Amino acid sequence: MATRTVLVTGATRGLGKALVEHFLNAGHTVIGCGRGETTVTHERYTHWRLDVTDATAVSGMFTELKRTVVTLDVLINNAGVASMNAVALTPLDAARRVVETNFLAAFNFTREALRMMRKSSGGRVVNVTSVAVPLRLEGEAVYAASKSALETFTRIAAHEFAAFNVTCNAVGPCPVETSLTAGVPRQKMDRLVAAQAIQRWARPEDVVNVVDFFLRPESAMVTGQVIYLGGVS
Amino acid sequence: MRPDAVEQVVLDALRNANLARDPSVQLVVAPGAPIFGPDSPLDSLGLVALLLDIEDALRDRGCPVVLSDERAVSQKRSPFRSVTTLVDYIGTLLQTEQA
Numbered sequence: 001m002a003t004r005t006v007l008v009t010g011a012t013r014g015l016g017k018a019l020v021e022h023f024l025n026a027g028h029t030v031i032g033c034g035r036g037e038t039t040v041t042h043e044r045y046t047h048w049r050l051d052v053t054d055a056t057a058v059s060g061m062f063t064e065l066k067r068t069v070v071t072l073d074v075l076i077n078n079a080g081v082a083s084m085n086a087v088a089l090t091p092l093d094a095a096r097r098v099v100e101t102n103f104l105a106a107f108n109f110t111r112e113a114l115r116m117m118r119k120s121s122g123g124r125v126v127n128v129t130s131v132a133v134p135l136r137l138e139g140e141a142v143y144a145a146s147k148s149a150l151e152t153f154t155r156i157a158a159h160e161f162a163a164f165n166v167t168c169n170a171v172g173p174c175p176v177e178t179s180l181t182a183g184v185p186r187q188k189m190d191r192l193v194a195a196q197a198i199q200r201w202a203r204p205e206d207v208v209n210v211v212d213f214f215l216r217p218e219s220a221m222v223t224g225q226v227i228y229l230g231g232v233s
Numbered sequence: 234m235r236p237d238a239v240e241q242v243v244l245d246a247l248r249n250a251n252l253a254r255d256p257s258v259q260l261v262v263a264p265g266a267p268i269f270g271p272d273s274p275l276d277s278l279g280l281v282a283l284l285l286d287i288e289d290a291l292r293d294r295g296c297p298v299v300l301s302d303e304r305a306v307s308q309k310r311s312p313f314r315s316v317t318t319l320v321d322y323i324g325t326l327l328q329t330e331q332a
Contacts (some may be wrong), residue, residue, distance in 0.1 A: 066292075115285055163278045 004120075005029045005072050006064075007111055009052050010079030011067035012036040015128070018074055018204035019211065020045065031069070033061065034079065052079045053097075062112040072116035076107035077127045086185050087141050095142045096178030102110035104147035107153060114166060126214050127154050128207075131174045131232040135195050139188060140185075147172075151226050158224030166230075167223035171210040174230035176202045186222060197231020234296045234327055240264060240320045242294070246286040247316075250279065269313045280313060291323070298326040 006023045011032025016095050017040065023030045024042050032038060033048040042049065050057040065072065081101045083094050101151050110125055117123030129151050132144040151170055158168040174196050175189045181224040193199050213219060240276045245309070247262045253262065258274040267273040269280045291298055300313075312322030 115289065118282075118285065160278065160281070163282065 001026045004074055006074040007031045008076045010034055013204050015204055017079040022208045053100045068183050071119045072113055074118045074124045075113040084139050098142050099146045100151050103149040118164045119156050124215050125168040126211050127170040129170045129172040130229050134232055155224045169214045170226040172228040173207045202229050236324055239323050242290045242320055246283055248285050258309050264316055266316050
């Protein structure tokens with residue numbers, strides 16, 4: 001695969017960091033962003049410390065990228081927050097934070113990135129959703145709703161972006177051992193895993209495999225698709 | 234940015250759009266030419282691409298504007314219907330930015 005320029009959100013740790021390291025090992029130029037400092041040091045890696053919901057900071061980053069990066073080929077909307085709680089006990093501000101991070105930030109990054117991807121020979125947007133959408137477990141209404149919005153966005157954006165030779169797909173991991181899932185009661189995560197055909201936690205490389213499939217040049221006809229791990233459908 | 238320079242940006246974007254269009258659906262490149270509506274072969278996705286090209290060109294000239302915001306969508310008569318109306322609309326946005 002020819003080397004590309006890849007932007008990963010939520011790149012500081014967990015799945016995002018694993019994706020950054022994978023793309024660097026594959027020879028790509030990688031731009032990452034996240035609220036924290038990065039531990040990744042590489043000549044082909046640039047880290048932007050920002051909150052993905054801070055529209056001013058995001059706009060500033062893209063202005064600088066447009067000035068310094070000729071073409072953006074891939075956007076991975078990985079940044080996300082979890083909030084497991086009963087609907088009746090979920091404060092409005094907590095729900096707003098989940099929707100702003102999991103959906104609106106992804107929308108904003110995609111909107112900005114598309115402008116740069118139009119110059120790519122084959123742009124790719126990959127959104128990270130969750131098996132929480134099809135599993136519909138109680139206690140995950142807001143989180144699943146935010147990811148459901150992201151999935152619908154993925155499917156409709158695929159139609160709009162085809163004219164620009166850009167595909168838009170989503171991968172829905174089952175539970176992966178990351179900081180996102182560390183804050184969720186083990187019992188809830190075990191219920192999620194029990195609902196899967198393949199009843200084990202996923203590894204970051206399981207997610208990377210699906211992302212790589214979407215990024216292959218041969219996947220130019222694959223768009224508007226959501227692939228869940230673990231046999232969830 | 235002077236109106237004639239804005240008009241040149243719009244005409245250049247139309248010329249650029251024609252490079253990827255079939256000879257039977259070429260856009261008219263002239264002051265006053267229709268852009269979007271019954272008198273033009275440009276569809277909605279084509280309009281999006283054209284507006285993005287114009288935004289990029291204006292940004293490269295130090296005049297960043299967002300063309301397809303709610304103000305444009307909510308106007309009864311679309312500012313995107315002709316070169317004349319689009320140039321006027323961009324001029325209004327640039328004046329607002331400077332104010």
